Amino acid sequence: MKITNARIIVTCPGRNFVTLKIETDEGVTGLGDATLNGRELSVASYLTDHVIPCLIGRDPQRIEDIWQYLYRGAYWRRGPVTMAAIAAVDTALWDIKGKIAGLPLYQLLGGQSRDGVMVYAHANGRDVPETLDRVGEYIEKGYKAIRAQSGVPGLSGVYGIAKGKFYEPATKGLPQESVWSTEAYLDFVPSLFEALRVKYGMGPHLLHDVHHRLTPIEAARLGKSLEPYRLFWMEDPTPAENQEAFRLIRQHTTTPIAVGEVFNSVWDCKDLIQNQLIDYIRASVAHAGGITHLRRIADLAALYQVRTGCHGATDLSPVCMGAALHLGLAIPNLGVQEHMEHSPETDTVFPHSYTLTDGYMHPGETPGHGVEIDEELAAKYPYAPAALPVARLADGTLWNW
Ligand SMILES: O=C(O)[C@@H](O)[C@@H](O)[C@H](O)[C@H](O)CO
Numbered sequence: 001m002k003i004t005n006a007r008i009i010v011t012c013p014g015r016n017f018v019t020l021k022i023e024t025d026e027g028v029t030g031l032g033d034a035t036l037n038g039r040e041l042s043v044a045s046y047l048t049d050h051v052i053p054c055l056i057g058r059d060p061q062r063i064e065d066i067w068q069y070l071y072r073g074a075y076w077r078r079g080p081v082t083m084a085a086i087a088a089v090d091t092a093l094w095d096i097k098g099k100i101a102g103l104p105l106y107q108l109l110g111g112q113s114r115d116g117v118m119v120y121a122h123a124n125g126r127d128v129p130e131t132l133d134r135v136g137e138y139i140e141k142g143y144k145a146i147r148a149q150s151g152v153p154g155l156s157g158v159y160g161i162a163k164g165k166f167y168e169p170a171t172k173g174l175p176q177e178s179v180w181s182t183e184a185y186l187d188f189v190p191s192l193f194e195a196l197r198v199k200y201g202m203g204p205h206l207l208h209d210v211h212h213r214l215t216p217i218e219a220a221r222l223g224k225s226l227e228p229y230r231l232f233w234m235e236d237p238t239p240a241e242n243q244e245a246f247r248l249i250r251q252h253t254t255t256p257i258a259v260g261e262v263f264n265s266v267w268d269c270k271d272l273i274q275n276q277l278i279d280y281i282r283a284s285v286a287h288a289g290g291i292t293h294l295r296r297i298a299d300l301a302a303l304y305q306v307r308t309g310c311h312g313a314t315d316l317s318p319v320c321m322g323a324a325l326h327l328g329l330a331i332p333n334l335g336v337q338e339h340m341e342h343s344p345e346t347d348t349v350f351p352h353s354y355t356l357t358d359g360y361m362h363p364g365e366t367p368g369h370g371v372e373i374d375e376e377l378a379a380k381y382p383y384a385p386a387a388l389p390v391a392r393l394a395d396g397t398l399w400n401w
């Protein structure tokens with residue numbers, strides 16, 4: 001079997017997605033998600049100009065060899081653009097392999113380790129009462145795990161608060177700027193989770209995304225203040241370039257820590273995992289080198305009792321979600337999978353076999369990862385430049401959004 005062509009499909013059904021489609025001489029095709037929010041065209045160009053020409057004529061079944069060729073052969077290793085491009089190729093090749101075998105991907109990854117993949121929903125509101133209501137709605141829908149984000153009194157435009165039904169952080173055009181106050185945030189967050197536990201008890205798994213906005217000692221303080229409310233995890237408490245910084249947080253709090261949605265290789269998290277400085281690793285199929293590399297990260301994590309909690313926001317396409325669910329169904333150390341509902345337009349552009357029932361998802365039994373793309377429909381949604389926000393402190397200092 002040989003790769004005869006590979007194409008990039010950029011579409012914007014409410015938000016931008018970049019999809020790689022690999023075609024073969026036997027008519028079998030595979031899809032990979034190459035979406036990098038705010039940098040979509042960089043990955044599209046990396047694939048078009050530097051990767052696709054090298055794929056033509058290769059055997060698509062040689063997944064590992066092609067992965068190594070694209071990683072070692074690039075010379076300039078790692079980074080979000082390179083690893084998203086490699087991820088798209090890898091995911092498409094696994095899709096092809098499943099179709100050739102006539103098996104859903106999870107069967108090629110060791111078979112089911114569980115009946116379904118527990119997912120967590122995104123509940124957010126402008127204030128505590130609204131966030132309480134949103135969390136209650138997801139409990140009603142059967143979700144066992146819910147992330148809660150609320151507006152912070154005195155601050156406008158903080159991370160994670162939807163303006164409409166679907167939360168999308170990127171806005172058209174240039175980055176929007178917002179003002180951040182750590183003091184206001186730290187004084188407020190414990191009251192949100194106290195209210196949630198008073199209303200819903202200790203049953204639901206409650207998660208919270210700090211979104212890189214604290215220093216290590218501030219993160220330690222937050223973790224400590226949240227211990228009475230027993231969070232499932234506190235996510236991205238501080239920027240993770242300095243993996244050692246998490247030792248300081250660990251010394252002060254038992255609140256579990258999740259990190260990694262911005263990671264693109266095992267080297268970003270090797271020390272965090274081996275020193276057990278985190279409890280969940282959030283690297284995703286679409287950004288961390290695909291199924292081949294993410295499985296390596298998950299296997300390393302399993303040795304240290306670290307579980308997965310893969311990123312799954314709506315800026316990762318249904319192709320990534322489908323592939324993540326196959327991996328999540330098979331690996332022994334699944335923690336939870338993030339699930340934000342895509343818009344109806346997105347779901348129509350990307351028909352898929354995965355399902356959601358009572359807070360658990362299943363990838364389905366379709367051979368491959370079970371997600372396709374309606375190219376005719378995709379063409380109706382042209383790319384629209386968009387950028388993620390930027391945060392500053394009140395004195396104008398550039399901060400972490
Ligand atoms: O945990 C999450 O889902 C967030 O951190 C994301 O919404 C993140 O802000 C976006 O994926 C950025 O594009």
Ligand SMILES: [Mg+2]
Pocket residue numbers: 209211235236261
């Ligand atoms: Mg996050």
